[in-house]
């Protein structure tokens with residue numbers, strides 16, 4: 001029986017705080033053309049390799065140029081059977097069912113689905129899939145770069161993060177920084193000015209700042225004395241990526257501090273990847289707990305930090321952090337597909353420990369809108385289970401569970417990311433950059449775009 005709670009969560013226009021969704025043109029030009037590519041080119045590759053599938057097979061099995069669908073499926077099937085019950089495997093099953101009507105993955109159902117892929121790559125389908133099928137209010141995308149200008153394919157829907165990852169890694173790309181800001185970095189003062197200039201340029205339209213430096217260094221942060229930072233920058237400028245790990249870590253910490261300051265100045269939340277890695281075979285667990293960030297949270301109390309992915313598997317520690325620090329929020333992006341059962345459990349533990357405004361309940365963290373539909377549906381299924389369990393236990397009335405769902409999936413995000421103001425700023429930027437209308441009969445000037 002479908003409950004009011006389930007129906008409410010199904011119909012809720014959820015805010016999606018973390019994606020890497022590709023833009024309209026690349027989606028249409030180079031999105032998936034093959035059903036195995038469509039269904040098996042995402043995080044599940046990690047589970048397949050972990051289960052024993054040779055790494056070299058991953059590309060071969062999703063590349064139609066290598067063999068027929070039948071041959072590739074026959075090779076993939078035994079590996080699929082091993083991962084079908086994981087969160088990633090569940091997302092594949094949901095994806096296949098919702099977009100292709102597939103109940104059971106087999107050669108017949110995959111063959112029947114193949115001709116349907118092209119329709120999802122028609123103009124405007126990317127927006128339609130995410131806004132109308134996945135039923136999202138808007139999405140926030142990290143496309144790994146500084147520019148986060150309005151996206152003409154859906155300016156009220158596609159918002160972008162300003163990436164600070166390279167700075168946080170301690171990679172100082174002098175030429176790229178000069179191109180973006182006009183500052184050629186030769187010393188620490190110029191680096192400070194360049195970072196401030198990047199924020200001045202993009203903060204008005206950026207929805208947040210993002211860094212996933214935990215993939216390449218420890219999250220452990222400490223304040224760096226000026227003389228140490230000066231020496232570290234000198235070394236990094238002289239030796240580039242051959243500079244010592246210590247120097248890069250030092251200048252990375254200093255840049256993270258600068259970014260945190262700028263976030264407070266420009267009213268931008270600072271999103272930081274914590275916890276689990278995509279892929280296989282390189283994770284160092286001591287680098288990724290969110291507890292490594294305590295010094296940063298203490299040093300910048302006016303900056304709101306969004307700690308992503310429940311720092312899986314260090315989620316107990318995450319509860320303590322968001323309970324304790326007024327400037328820390330937890331984001332459940334990606335967590336639902338990494339480990340839906342633990343994430344459901346996290347929601348319940350959170351509810352009994354942390355103020356209800358400190359959670360953002362969803363982000364798909366994927367590149368393709370079709371998989372975005374699946375991740376949103378997977379989250380709704382498990383979020384419903386989490387809150388229904390609270391109702392069944394007598395700890396929430398259904399009416400209160402519905403109010404909690406509204407907060408976790410929509411209201412907290414609209415508030416903390418100040419979306420009403422952000423939408424106005426992006427609309428104004430669109431208007432400013434729109435082509436100057438040309439009167440009939442007037443010769444068109446070149447360079448009418450400002």
Ligand SMILES: [Zn+2]
Pocket residue numbers: 018019020142365
């Ligand atoms: Zn991500």
